Amino acid sequence: MSTAIVSEPSGFALPQGQLNVIRWNIYFGFAVLAIGVIMGLGQALNYAQVDVVQYYPVVKSYYQGLTIHGVFNALVLTTAFANGFIALTTARGLGRKLNNALLHAAFWTLLIGSLLAACAMFADKASVLYTFYAPLEAHWTFYLGLALVVVSTWITSAAQLVALRGWRKDHPGERVPLLAFMSIATYVMWDIASVGLAVEVVVFLLPWSLGLLPGVDPMLDRTLFWFTGHPIVYFWLLPIYVSWYGLIPKQSGGVLFSDTLTRVAFILFILLVPVGFHHQFVDPGVSQGLKFTVAALTFAIFFPSLMTAFSVMYALEIGGRRRGGSGLVGWFFRIPWSDPSVAAQVLAMIAFLLGGISGLMNASYNMNMEIHNTAFVPGHFHMTIGCAVALSYMGIAYWLIPYLERRELWSPRLARFQAFLYFFGIMIFSHGLMAGGMEGMPRRTDMVHASYGLAAWKIPGIMTGVGGSLMFASAMLFFFILVMTIVAGKRTQPHDLPFSATVQAPATIGWQPRLDQLSYWVLASVVLVIAVYGPFILGHFPPRLTTAGLLYP
Amino acid sequence: MERYENAFLAACAAVLVIFLCALGYSSVAMGVHLPSRSGMIYCGAGQKLRMVLRKTPPFDHTGVQEIAPGKYQAVVIAKTWAFTPDEIDLPLGAEVRFVATSADVTHGFFIVGTRVNMMLIPGQISEFDYRFTKPGEYLLICHEYCGNLHHTMSGKVVVK
Numbered sequence: 001m002s003t004a005i006v007s008e009p010s011g012f013a014l015p016q017g018q019l020n021v022i023r024w025n026i027y028f029g030f031a032v033l034a035i036g037v038i039m040g041l042g043q044a045l046n047y048a049q050v051d052v053v054q055y056y057p058v059v060k061s062y063y064q065g066l067t068i069h070g071v072f073n074a075l076v077l078t079t080a081f082a083n084g085f086i087a088l089t090t091a092r093g094l095g096r097k098l099n100n101a102l103l104h105a106a107f108w109t110l111l112i113g114s115l116l117a118a119c120a121m122f123a124d125k126a127s128v129l130y131t132f133y134a135p136l137e138a139h140w141t142f143y144l145g146l147a148l149v150v151v152s153t154w155i156t157s158a159a160q161l162v163a164l165r166g167w168r169k170d171h172p173g174e175r176v177p178l179l180a181f182m183s184i185a186t187y188v189m190w191d192i193a194s195v196g197l198a199v200e201v202v203v204f205l206l207p208w209s210l211g212l213l214p215g216v217d218p219m220l221d222r223t224l225f226w227f228t229g230h231p232i233v234y235f236w237l238l239p240i241y242v243s244w245y246g247l248i249p250k251q252s253g254g255v256l257f258s259d260t261l262t263r264v265a266f267i268l269f270i271l272l273v274p275v276g277f278h279h280q281f282v283d284p285g286v287s288q289g290l291k292f293t294v295a296a297l298t299f300a301i302f303f304p305s306l307m308t309a310f311s312v313m314y315a316l317e318i319g320g321r322r323r324g325g326s327g328l329v330g331w332f333f334r335i336p337w338s339d340p341s342v343a344a345q346v347l348a349m350i351a352f353l354l355g356g357i358s359g360l361m362n363a364s365y366n367m368n369m370e371i372h373n374t375a376f377v378p379g380h381f382h383m384t385i386g387c388a389v390a391l392s393y394m395g396i397a398y399w400l401i402p403y404l405e406r407r408e409l410w411s412p413r414l415a416r417f418q419a420f421l422y423f424f425g426i427m428i429f430s431h432g433l434m435a436g437g438m439e440g441m442p443r444r445t446d447m448v449h450a451s452y453g454l455a456a457w458k459i460p461g462i463m464t465g466v467g468g469s470l471m472f473a474s475a476m477l478f479f480f481i482l483v484m485t486i487v488a489g490k491r492t493q494p495h496d497l498p499f500s501a502t503v504q505a506p507a508t509i510g511w512q513p514r515l516d517q518l519s520y521w522v523l524a525s526v527v528l529v530i531a532v533y534g535p536f537i538l539g540h541f542p543p544r545l546t547t548a549g550l551l552y553p
Numbered sequence: 554m555e556r557y558e559n560a561f562l563a564a565c566a567a568v569l570v571i572f573l574c575a576l577g578y579s580s581v582a583m584g585v586h587l588p589s590r591s592g593m594i595y596c597g598a599g600q601k602l603r604m605v606l607r608k609t610p611p612f613d614h615t616g617v618q619e620i621a622p623g624k625y626q627a628v629v630i631a632k633t634w635a636f637t638p639d640e641i642d643l644p645l646g647a648e649v650r651f652v653a654t655s656a657d658v659t660h661g662f663f664i665v666g667t668r669v670n671m672m673l674i675p676g677q678i679s680e681f682d683y684r685f686t687k688p689g690e691y692l693l694i695c696h697e698y699c700g701n702l703h704h705t706m707s708g709k710v711v712v713k
Contacts, residue, residue: 061701129698135658135675136700214598218659218675258558281587282670284677288580288589295576299569306565310558365576366585369668373661373696440665442696450704452692454665544676546596 011496012095014088021103023404025084026397028111029077030482033390036072037475039065044429044468047375047436047461051448062446063127070130071121071146074236074385076114079149081393082239083110083156085400086183089242090160092497093180094167102159106152113148116141129444132205132225134216140209147201150194153235157187175506176516178259179246179499185266186238188518189231192525193273196227204543217543219285223536226276234269234301236385240392241266243345244312250500251342251399252335254319259506261311263515265304270521272301274532281368286536291365293532298363305356312349315500340415344395347423348388355383358434373444375460376437379430386471387426391419394478399498401482407489415481422474429467436460588671591680594654602675603656606630611652617641620650629653631660631673633700636693639708645688651681661696664710672697685712 014022042053042065059065083106091098119141120126126138164176164184176184200221207213249256256262277294280286320331337343358380362368371377402409409415437443439456447453447461506512514520579585594612596605606612611628615637620626625647630637632655643649653662655673662671662679671679685691695706 063698063701063703127701133659133698136698219677222659222674258555261558280672283672284588284591284674284679285593286590288587291587291589292577292580296573299573302569303565307562310561360572364572366580366587367576369585369587369670372670373663440663440692442661442663442694444698444703445694445696446704450707452694452707454692544596546598546600546602546676 010095012092013494013496014091015097017100018087018091018097018103019404021100021107022084022088024107025080025087025110026400026404028107028114029080029084029393030397030479032072032080032114033077033393033475034479036069036077037472039069040073041468041472043069044472045465046446046448047432047441047468048465049448049461050465058122060124061127062448063129063444064121064124066444067127067129068118068121071117073390074130074232075146075149076110076117077393078236078385078389079153080110080114082186082235083107083152085396086186086239086242087156087159088400089246089497090163090180090183092499093177093183093246094163095177096163096167098159098163102155102162106155106159109148109155110152113145113152115145116148117145120145131229132200132221134205134208134218134221137209140206143201143206143209147198147206150198150201153187153190153194157191160184160187173508175508175513178256178262178502178506179242181263181516182238182242182246182266185263185270185518186235186242188522189238189266189270189273190235192270192522192529193228193231193235196224196276197229197232200224200228204545208545213545215545217540217545219283220537220540220543222283223276223280223286223533223540226279227274227533228276229279230276230298231273233381233384236389238266238269240348240389240396241308243392243396244308244349245315246500247396247498248312248342248345248500249315249319250498251339252316252319252346253322254315254317254500256315256500256502257311257318258504259502260504260512260515261307262502263506265307265311267515267521268301268304268307270518271525271528272297273525274529275301277532278363278368281365282372290532290536295363295365297532299360302356302360302363305352309353316346338412338416340409340412340419341395341398343416344398344419344422345392347419348391348395351383351391351423351426352388354430355380355388359384371437373442374437375433375441375443375464378443379433379437382426382433383430387423387430391422391426394419394422397478397482401485402489402492403495403497405486405489406492406494407485408492410481410484410489414477418474418477418481421477422471425467425470425472425474427467428463429471432460432463432465432467436464585668586682588679588681591652592678594676594678596676603632606654606656612654617643623647625649627651629662630656631662631695631706632656633658634695634702634706636662636695636706636708639693641693641708641710643685643710643712645685645712648682648684651679651683653679658699659697660699660706661694663694663696665692665694667691670696685710688713 120139126142128136128138275298278298317331320334323334325331325334441457596602615628617627655675660673691710693708
C-alpha cells in the first residue's frame with residue numbers, strides 16, 4: 001500500500017563537490033559544539049557549587065563561558081547543521097543539485113561570521129550572553145559576526161528557492177516532493193522570523209557599537225530580539241522534524257501516514273511566526289491584551305507539534321508492528337533500538353514531549369510569573385534544544401557521517417550507549433534545574449560566587465551538576481565515535497538517504513496542491529506579523545536612542 | 554485511520570482551548586495580572602538617566618510609603634549592582650504596590666517564593682500589586698544578567 005515516497009525517486013546522487021560543502025558545515029558545527037559543551041560543563045557544575053571555570057584557559061568569568069556556550073551551541077551549531085543538512089535534504093528531495101557558488105558563499109559567510117564573534121567572545125569583549133540585551137554593549141565584531149551568521153542562512157535559503165524554481169519548470173503540475181517541501185518551508189519560516197534580529201543588529205546595535213548612534217532603546221531592541229528569539233526555536237527544531245517525518249519512519253521499518261498532514265504542520269510554523277512576546281510576559285511597556293493575544297498564538301503553535309507527535313508516533317508504530325510487535329505498547333519495544341540513529345532520535349522525541357509540556361507552562365501567560373528567569377527556563381529548553389535537537393543531531397550524524405564519508409559507523413554499540421547516557425544525563429540535569437526553578441533558583445547567575453543562596457536550591461543544584469557531567473561525558477563519547485568513524489570506519493559503497501514512503505500519496509487535484517504555494521502562506525504570515533507587532537513598533541517610532549551603553553566589561 | 558487522526562487533532566485542539574480558558578479565567582475572574590504598561594521616563598539627549606530619576610516622582614523618594622490607610626507603595630531603583638533601598642519593610646497583610654525601574658541596564662526584580670517577578674528596563678516603569686500573607690524575611694534578587702557582579706545584586710523584604 002505504501003508507494004508514494006517523500007523524495008524524488010531517481011536515485012539521484014549529489015556531486016562530490018556539493019557533498020563536501022555539506023560536510024564542512026556539519027563538521028564545523030560539531031567542532032563549535034565541542035567548545036560549547038566544555039563551557040556547558042562549567043555552568044552545570046556551577047549550580048552544584050563547584051567552580052571549574054577558574055581552571056579553564058582564556059575564560060575569565062562564568063558569564064564569558066555562558067556567552068560562548070549560548071552563542072556556539074544555540075546560534076552557530078544550529079545554523080551550521082541546518083545549512084548543511086537541509087541543503088542535502090533539499091537537493092536529494094528535488095533530485096537536483098543546488099547552486100554551488102551560493103552554498104560555498106553561505107559556508108564562508110558562516111565561518112567568517114562565527115570567527116569574528118568568537119574573537120570578541122574569547123577576548124572577553126562580548127560577555128553579553130546570546131540575548132545581547134542592550135544597553136550591555138559588546139565589541140562591534142560580535143554583532144557583525146552574528147549578522148553574518150544570519151546572512152549565511154539567507155544565502156542557503158536563496159540556493160533552495162533557485163533550485164525549487166528550476167524543479168518547477170521541469171515538473172509542471174507535479175507536487176513538490178515532501179522531503180524538499182519540508183526543507184524549504186523550514187528556511188522560508190526562518191527568512192521571515194530572522195528579520196527582527198537582523199534589524200536589531202544592523203540598524204541599531206552595530207552602528208551603536210561603532211559609535212555612530214548615541215544610544216539604544218532597550219525596550220525596542222529586546223522586542224526585536226524576541227521577535228526572532230522565539231521562532232529561532234523552530235529553526236532549530238524543524239530540521240529535526242524533517243528527519244522525524246522524512247527519514248525516521250524508514251529507519252524504523254515503518255511509513256509516514258499522511259503527506260497532507262505533514263505539509264499542513266510545516267505551513268502552520270510559517271503562519272504563526274509572531275509569538276515572541278511570550279518571552280516578555282513580565283516586561284513593563286507591553287499591554288496585557290497584547291500579552292494574552294500572544295499567549296493564544298503560542299498555544300496555537302503548539303498544535304503542529306501535537307500533529308507531529310501523532311504522525312511520528314504512528315509511523316513508529318507501523319514499524320514496530322511490522323517487526324513483530326503487538327499489543328497496545330508492545331510495538332514500542334520492537335522498533336529497531338539497536339540502531340543508534342533510531343535509538344537516539346526516539347529518546348530525543350521522549351525528551352521533546354517533556355520539553356514541550358514545560359514550554360507550554362512557560363507560555364501560560366500569568367503562570368509565567370512563577371518561573372520567569374528562574375532555572376526552570378533552562379531546564380525546559382535543555383530538554384528541547386539540548387536534547388530533542390542536540391540528541392537528534394547525534395542520531396542523524398550516526399547515518400550522515402557514514403553516508404558522507406562512505407564508511408561504516410565505528411562501534412554502533414558504543415553509539416547506542418552514548419545516546420542513552422545523554423538521555424539519562426539530561427533527565428537528571430533538567431529535573432534539577434526545573435525543581436530549583438520552582439524554588440526560585442535564578443538562571444544565568446554565577447551561583448558559586450553569589451552573595452545569597454537558599455537551602456532548597458542545594459539538592460536541585462547537585463542534580464544539575466551530576467546530570468550535566470553525564471551529558472558532557474556522553475558528548476565527548478560522541479566526538480570520539482565521530483573521529484573513529486572518519487579515520488577507522490570500514491569503507492562501504494555509496495548509498496542513498498534513508499528516506500521514507502507515505503501511506504497516502506500527495507493529491508494532484510483538489511485543494512491540496514495549493515499547499516505547495518508557499519507565497520500564500522508567507523503573505524498570510526506577514527499580515528499576522530504586522531497585526532501583532534505593527535502597533536507596538538509604531539509606538540516606538542522614532543526610537544528614543546537615549547540610553548547610553550555599559551561597555552562590557 | 555483518518556478517523557483516529559481527526560479525533561486526535563480535535564482532542565489536542567480542545568485541550569489547548571481549555572488551557573487558554575483557564576488562563577483567561579485566572580486573569581479576569583481571579584485577578585492574577587501580569588506587569589503591564591505603567592509609564593515611561595523621559596530622558597533627553599545628553600541627560601543621564603540616573604540624574605533624571607532623582608527628579609522624577611515617585612523615584613525622587615525611594616522606599617516604602619503609606620499612600621492610603623493599609624495601602625503601601627514601595628519605590629525601588631535598580632542600578633549595577635544594587636537595589637535602592639536594599640531592605641523593604643512591610644506590614645503583614647497590607648496591599649503593596651511595587652514601583653521600580655532601572656537606572657542603567659536591564660535588571661530583574663524577583664522576590665523568591667512569591668509571584669513578584671518583573672523585568673526592569675531602562676526608561677520603563679514596572680509596577681506590581683501584591684499582598685504578603687506570611688510573615689518572614691524574603692529574598693529579593695536581580696534575575697536578569699546585568700554585568701560581571703550580577704550575582705551579588707540582592708536585597709530583602711521583611712514582612713511582620
